[in-house]
Amino acid sequence: xxxxxxxxxxxxxxxxxxxxxxxxxxxxxxxxxxxxxxxxxxxxxxxxxxxxxxxxxxxxxxxxxxxxxxxxxxxxxxxxxxxxxxxxxxxxxxxxxxxxxxxxxxxxxxxxxxxxxxxxxxxxxxxxxxxxxxxxxxxxxxxxxxxxxxxxxxxxxxxxxxxxxxxxxxxxxxxxxxxxxxxxxxxxxxxxxxxxxxxxxxxxxxxxxxxxxxxxxxxxxxxxxxxxxxxxxxxxxxxxxxxxxxxxxxxxxxxxxxxxxxxxxxxxxxxxxxxxxxxxxxxxxxxxxxxxxxxxxxxxxxxxxxxxxxxxxxxxxxxxxxxxxxxxxxxxxxxxxxxxxxxxxxxxxxxxxxxxxxxxxxxxxxxxxxxxxxxxxxxxxxxxxxxxxxxxxxxxxxxxxxxxxxxxxxxxxxxxxxxxxxxxxxxxxxxxxxxxxxxxxxxxxxxxxxxxxxx
Amino acid sequence: xxxxxxxxxxxxxxxxxxxxxxxxxxxxxxxxxxxxxxxxxxxxxxxxxxxxxxxxxxxxxxxxxxxxxxxxxxxxxxxxxxxxxxxxxxxxxxxxxxxxxxxxxxxxxxxxxxxxxxxxxxxxxxxxxxxxxxxxxxxxxxxxxxxxxxxxxxxxxxxxxxxxxxxxxxxxxxxxxxxxxxxxxxxxxxxxxxxxxxxxxxxxxxxxxxxxxxxxxxxxxxxxxxxxxxxxxxxxxxxxxxxxxxxxxxxxxxxxxxxxxxxxxxxxxxxxxxxxxxxxxxxxxxxxxxxxxxxxxxxxxxxxxxxxxxxxxxxxxxxxxxxxxxxxxxxxxxxxxxxxxxxxxxxxxxxxxxxxxxxxxxxxxxxxxxxxxxxxxxxxxxxxxxxxxxxxxxxxxxxxxxxxxxxxxxxxxxxxxxxxxxxxxxxxxxxxxxxxxxxxxxxxxxxxxxxxxxx
Numbered sequence: 001x002x003x004x005x006x007x008x009x010x011x012x013x014x015x016x017x018x019x020x021x022x023x024x025x026x027x028x029x030x031x032x033x034x035x036x037x038x039x040x041x042x043x044x045x046x047x048x049x050x051x052x053x054x055x056x057x058x059x060x061x062x063x064x065x066x067x068x069x070x071x072x073x074x075x076x077x078x079x080x081x082x083x084x085x086x087x088x089x090x091x092x093x094x095x096x097x098x099x100x101x102x103x104x105x106x107x108x109x110x111x112x113x114x115x116x117x118x119x120x121x122x123x124x125x126x127x128x129x130x131x132x133x134x135x136x137x138x139x140x141x142x143x144x145x146x147x148x149x150x151x152x153x154x155x156x157x158x159x160x161x162x163x164x165x166x167x168x169x170x171x172x173x174x175x176x177x178x179x180x181x182x183x184x185x186x187x188x189x190x191x192x193x194x195x196x197x198x199x200x201x202x203x204x205x206x207x208x209x210x211x212x213x214x215x216x217x218x219x220x221x222x223x224x225x226x227x228x229x230x231x232x233x234x235x236x237x238x239x240x241x242x243x244x245x246x247x248x249x250x251x252x253x254x255x256x257x258x259x260x261x262x263x264x265x266x267x268x269x270x271x272x273x274x275x276x277x278x279x280x281x282x283x284x285x286x287x288x289x290x291x292x293x294x295x296x297x298x299x300x301x302x303x304x305x306x307x308x309x310x311x312x313x314x315x316x317x318x319x320x321x322x323x324x325x326x327x328x329x330x331x332x333x334x335x336x337x338x339x340x341x342x343x344x345x346x347x348x349x350x351x352x353x354x355x356x357x358x359x360x361x362x363x364x365x366x367x368x369x370x371x372x373x374x375x376x377x378x379x380x381x382x383x384x385x386x387x388x389x390x391x392x393x394x395x396x397x398x399x400x401x402x403x404x405x406x407x408x409x410x411x412x413x414x415x416x417x418x419x420x421x422x423x424x425x426x427x428x429x430x431x432x433x434x435x436x437x438x439x440x441x442x443x444x445x446x447x448x449x450x451x452x453x454x455x
Numbered sequence: 456x457x458x459x460x461x462x463x464x465x466x467x468x469x470x471x472x473x474x475x476x477x478x479x480x481x482x483x484x485x486x487x488x489x490x491x492x493x494x495x496x497x498x499x500x501x502x503x504x505x506x507x508x509x510x511x512x513x514x515x516x517x518x519x520x521x522x523x524x525x526x527x528x529x530x531x532x533x534x535x536x537x538x539x540x541x542x543x544x545x546x547x548x549x550x551x552x553x554x555x556x557x558x559x560x561x562x563x564x565x566x567x568x569x570x571x572x573x574x575x576x577x578x579x580x581x582x583x584x585x586x587x588x589x590x591x592x593x594x595x596x597x598x599x600x601x602x603x604x605x606x607x608x609x610x611x612x613x614x615x616x617x618x619x620x621x622x623x624x625x626x627x628x629x630x631x632x633x634x635x636x637x638x639x640x641x642x643x644x645x646x647x648x649x650x651x652x653x654x655x656x657x658x659x660x661x662x663x664x665x666x667x668x669x670x671x672x673x674x675x676x677x678x679x680x681x682x683x684x685x686x687x688x689x690x691x692x693x694x695x696x697x698x699x700x701x702x703x704x705x706x707x708x709x710x711x712x713x714x715x716x717x718x719x720x721x722x723x724x725x726x727x728x729x730x731x732x733x734x735x736x737x738x739x740x741x742x743x744x745x746x747x748x749x750x751x752x753x754x755x756x757x758x759x760x761x762x763x764x765x766x767x768x769x770x771x772x773x774x775x776x777x778x779x780x781x782x783x784x785x786x787x788x789x790x791x792x793x794x795x796x797x798x799x800x801x802x803x804x805x806x807x808x809x810x811x812x813x814x815x816x817x818x819x820x821x822x823x824x825x826x827x828x829x830x831x832x833x834x835x836x837x838x839x840x841x842x843x844x845x846x847x848x849x850x851x852x853x854x855x856x857x858x859x860x861x862x863x864x865x866x867x868x869x870x871x872x873x874x875x876x877x878x879x880x881x882x883x884x885x886x887x888x889x890x891x892x893x894x895x896x897x898x899x900x901x902x903x904x905x906x907x908x909x910x
Contacts, residue, residue, distance in 0.1 A: 035666045037668070037686055039685050039686055039687075161651060161652070164648070164651055164652065165652055168648065173646075173648075173689070174648045175630070175689070191628075192629070192647045192648065192651060193619070193623065193628075193629045193647065195651060196616060196619055196647060196650060196651055197616070197619065197620055197623060211490045211492075213492070225710075228710065229707075229710040229711065229714060230494050231492055232494075232707035232710075233707075234630070234689045234707070250689075251689060251706050251707075252684075252687035252688075252689070254710070255680075255683065255684040255687075255706070255709070255710070255713070256684065258710070258713050258714070258717075259684060259713070262713075262717040262720075263799060265717075265721065266721070266724070266798075267795065269721070269725075269795070270724075270791045270792050270794075270884060271788055271791065271792055272792055272795065272796070276796075277796065277800060278797065278799070278800040278814065278817075279800075282817060282820045282821050283824075285796075285817075285821045286821050286825055286828075289789075289821070289825060290825055290828065290829075292788065293788055293789065293792075293825060293829060294832070296784050296785055296788045297785060297829055297832065297833060299780075299784065300778070300780050300781025300782070300784050300785060301833070301840075303777075303780040303784075304777035304778050304780070304781055304841065305777075305840070305841075307776060307777045307779075307780075308774070308777050311774075311777075314773055315773045318766055318769055318770045318773070319763070319766075320776075321762060321769055321773075321775075321776035322758075322759035322760075322762045322763050323755070323759050324762075324779045324780060325754075325758040325762075325779060325780075325783050325893050326752065326755025326756060326758060326759055327755070328780050328783060328784070329751050329754065329755050329758075329783065329787075329889065330748065330751055330752060330755065332784075332787070332889065333726055333747065333751045333886050333889070334744075336725045336726065336885075336886075337725050337726055337727055337744050337747075337748075340721055340722065340724070340727065341725075341731075341732065341733050342733065343721075344718060344721065344722075344732060345732055345733040345734070362733075362737060362740075365737045366737050366740045366741050366744070369737065369738075369741045370744060370745055370748060373741075373745060374745075374748060374749070374752055377749070377752065378752060378756070381756055382756075385760070386760075386763070429725060430791075431791075434784065434787065435784065438780050438784055442780060
């Protein structure tokens, strides 16, 4: 059988590449990259020093270099771009699909962007890119591309195939042909499969599907992702408010959107304030982590002040201190559980969402059930093992029960409020809810203790 | 312009549908579903009572009913299936694509499964489904479908298009034609676009790309998702160990995989042990949440015992109790941050991963930096506001510093260990690490206090 080329990113290869760069052995570099996917070359460049990477980068065909640029991680990309002047960047950006070109230009300041655009050579392409720059980056308009095939309703297969041929180089991947009327309004779609199977004189009007799902330019990218997932779409047409077809979003971009959003949520939940990963610098990692830690610390200091307020009672019944971690930890755990369930359901909104009232009621029932079970368990354990009498055990378990209810309420309300304020609700599932619930838990615990134990 | 049909799932429509069901007004039901996407019909059925849903379901065309079945949420699906006998289920499952059919059969016990299969009518299809049932559900083999177009290397376009025509009904979406040799081994692919543009007498051998990315049947579905995202693929061929083409995975299934995995990770991080959502029953929600809460409670009780051990010291310096929440909360926050960064990098493994040693060293630096800043801050605050003298402030800040280091270490090690043991490392970012770090933090705090304050 013929071998199927799979690129192996081994450390050995990396070393031999570095030797080749040092010896300026261009033919080795070209040969070894032949037929290798640009995503793999990009990974490889990340491992080289900046000088080595730039050397390899410049040795490559302009189109390949542009494709690689798109695949680079943000950090490396910034460094590579710094090494180049506007003319070089402009010629690379012009090789890209319009959506990638716009993304790339969005990395620059207004001034630099205009400089780069002034070096563009193809005026038609420039117009497309300028159009895309108008849209917010996180919307359908911001992630759509201007490369797609449109066919007039009255065309025959021959005309349509000619259009596909004419655009073949511009439009790398074709899934559907979008059907428009004379005013360029979206009427429907024809799959490429249907075109392959249709006779030459078949008219588009006879075979197109008019039940096409489209999105408006302003739609949030997360909603676009959800629509494409729900309806199993590999591409989706984008229309403006007059239903004029203005672009297309393909599923490969959506996969990136989904990964980004999932990572963002996970980091928000963990109290990491910036999009960082393990490979970032120590300073960047520290900066991303410090803010929420400080908020936690301030919460802790407030907690200390709070407990200090009850010092007299505490010095009489030292055992009260023993159960502080139990109370705060349970409050935190319940709060995180509640808020993450809410965050999850906020992510997949439906018209049939239960009303707020119904949600709270259900949350309350779950909290009651959990609270009763946990309180009974703790009551038993405290009586058995800590021997401070049933009254003391009562204090701990009543406080615990109240904390479970309150934390559950806070965990449900906070993400809903954040969402309405336009803040990522996943933030609520993180240090925010933990800190708030710590304070709340302490308050409840000591108030219950003071009143029941007459301290 | 012609209207583009978009289905509006309004409460008003739902009510009119319920009236139609009551009146057995089949024509209203049929008309209103005409051209509506099955995913929307499925959402609608979720809102009906089981009797109503089954009524609508049985009123529909078999193929449409099968498509809807695939889109139902697990809970509703289970209930719907319970209402049907093996013959009915068999005829529905036979209408599905092989991958969906296999998924559906996997919901049943071995015995029920065999019963259903015995009612299948199409022996060729049965063989395909039986083949798929052999693979683990979370692997490439488990999510691939047997519906795809393969072309022999020696075929012409005419032969290829004839094959597409022959299979047109079986294979709903065609992105690429996979090219095989006489032994059915995968050689490469041809995009449908190329086929549209090629002359009738062109041979596959002359136009196919031999750099095709494929996966093996045993590959984990998460890895398949990462490969498809990385290389911007809308479909990927699946081969066995002899490189024989055995199936195809399309990106719509991958979108579902990614969503599932993200939800699972988020729930693991939040200490919810089962895949539940806000719409599940109170009992199911309680069951999913209770286990980790109980573990947290046991941790809290152990903490209580632990503090109790230092009761003598604590009663001398009650102020020690004030800072318990500060210490435990910071330990928890640092631990969650560290582990979620590790979880994230475990999810996108690379051959160039830094060695374990280098990772620990970097984590240590970040922890040192954060620890020093936080400890200095707390030292200042305690001296300023809590007036127990600088020695006491030293105790709190040294303990805090040590907790930051230890929690960071624990947060880094735990997910790596869990991953090596084959357990979802996201679990480590949740209640597990919080509980462990609470105990660790308390230990450090009291040991530092006892030794520095000579208690």
